[in-house]
Amino acid sequence: MSTLVTRADVEAARGEQHGVVRRTPVEPSRVLAEPAGGPVHLKCENLQRTGSFKIRGAYRRIQRLTDDERARGVVAASAGNHAQGVALAAGLLGARATVFMPAGAPLPKLAATRGYGAHVELVDTFDATLTEAQAFADRTGAVLIHPFDHPDIIAGQGTVGLEILEQVPDVRTVVVCTGGGGLVAGIAAALEGTGVHVVGAQAEGLAAWPVSLAAGHPVAVAGATIADGIAVPRPAELTFAQVSAQVDEVVTVSEEALSRAVLQCLERGKLLVEPAGAAAAAAIAEYPGRWETPLVGVVSGGNVDPLMLAEIVRRGMSAAGRYAGLRVRMPDRPGYLADLLAHLGRLGGNVVDVEHRRIGASGDLGPLGIGAVEVALTLEARGNDHREAMLAALRDAGYAVAEGAV
Known part of the structure; x- marks a missing residue:
């Protein structure tokens, strides 16, 4: 087996980084502390030079x-x-x-x-x-x-772990965004012997670590994810040896969870984080109460294309129930659309987009008959409960309604 990177290697790397690498801040996250059941902090490597670790x-x-x-x-x-x-x-x-x-x-x-x-x-x-x-x-x-x-890459990345120990001395769990494994391996080396539980968080759309760890050797997988920064189809032998020996577990998070985490970091934490770097925050939210606190999630990757950010935020709002896509059938007669929009206004739904379809519509509501129209709506809602309440109210009012893509 390959010789593992040690804490001494990580400490040596830190000595060489003086004046080059920033000691990034650790910020408390109240929104993540609630599901975690205790204090949660975010290690903000998105604020590092070049925007990542x-x-x-x-x-x-x-x-x-x-x-x-x-x-x-x-x-x-x-x-x-x-x-x-x-x-x-x-x-x-x-x-x-x-x-x-x-x-x-x-x-x-x-x-x-x-x-x-x-x-x-x-x-x-x-x-x-x-x-x-x-x-x-x-x-x-x-x-x-x-x-x-x-080994030098792993040791250099591991300096994040040394900073965490200094900034949150009573930390019990560290959750790390994980792709090829260099960061989580380095942090595990830095924390070896401290009793801190180290968790890798990977996008389930391209998750090579769980199957590799189960097989006992690196396994290549195929897939796709919005988290391009951790879209690594196969661990390396070196990182596999370090992770399998020192990382306590690796969990996966969905694309929806990643989108929600990006939105949550932006809105609640005032942190610009790309999907790959938000994997740890997504895992903390998706596995409530699973790990001992105080807990630190490492977020990284602040280099987001504005157009992609807009798409990710839209997806995050949809996953959080704050966007709703509805398709409504009604008679194709004057005044019916105005009545529908007025009804939605009374329910508190803010209409973002409306599309009238007189031909070609089908799906859950069946073929579109003569004299009928389908209206595709995108709405802003206050969350999943509000979205469900609007759906129920429209159906109670006699509308044929189905959910659709936003």
Whole structure:
């Protein structure tokens, strides 16, 4: 088995980060404390330099290269956050950086990576980025800086755990957003022997860790998730060894839970967090009372494309019952739509969008007959209870109603 990263390694990495890595704040979360049954804090790595914890591992890795290795330059593959960490670390340490990114990478991450001085090569898919980066390294002699599969990366990321121990000395549980496993492995190394329960939180749409841990070795999975920053289809041997030895459990969260967590962080915590970085907050909300408190959730990834953020917020509001999509059948006669909208107004529903359909509608309400019309509505509601109450009231009033996508 691979030699595990130790707390001493993490402490050494922290000594090298002085003046480079920010000690990010820990903020209490009252909204998460209620389901957790005790104090909950969020470790705000979204406020780190480059917007994520990735600078910690990247700096440790590049700093420990020889002068000759740094002179050959470094190369990385990333959808965005690791790219920025490598770009900044390389610039600080005087190394040229080339980063392979998927063509569909969020524009803010792409612009920031270039802004930190890296040369960016775009490839068709995320899967192709690592292949192209490895080929570039083989061709030019540049050193590949893997996002998680190296002891120096793990040790650098683990400095988050040392800060948590100082900021919340009585912490009993730490929940960590988890993809390839570099962050959760590093934090587990930093907390080894303290009695703190370490939990990884992964998007269930692409969750390689539960099946890998059950199998006893890394297993590749397929799937899709909005949490692109943790969409890793297979753990590395190195991170698997560390996680299986030191992480207490890994849980999964749904796409809806991730969307709700992004919205909750934004509204209640005033924190801009991308879906991948909100996985820990989502897990705390989705598994109420499961873990001992005080509890710390590590949130990261503040680099969100504004257009994607709008879509995620919409999904989060829908998952929280604050958007409702309704389809209502009624006679196609003057005044019926006005009556429906007035009825919804009395029920407290705010109409966001209305679409009149005279042909082609079907589904739960059946074919649309002659002389009938279907009205598709998007409403703002006050939550799931209010949404259900509006549905019931419309049906009691004689309307044929079905829920639809927002």
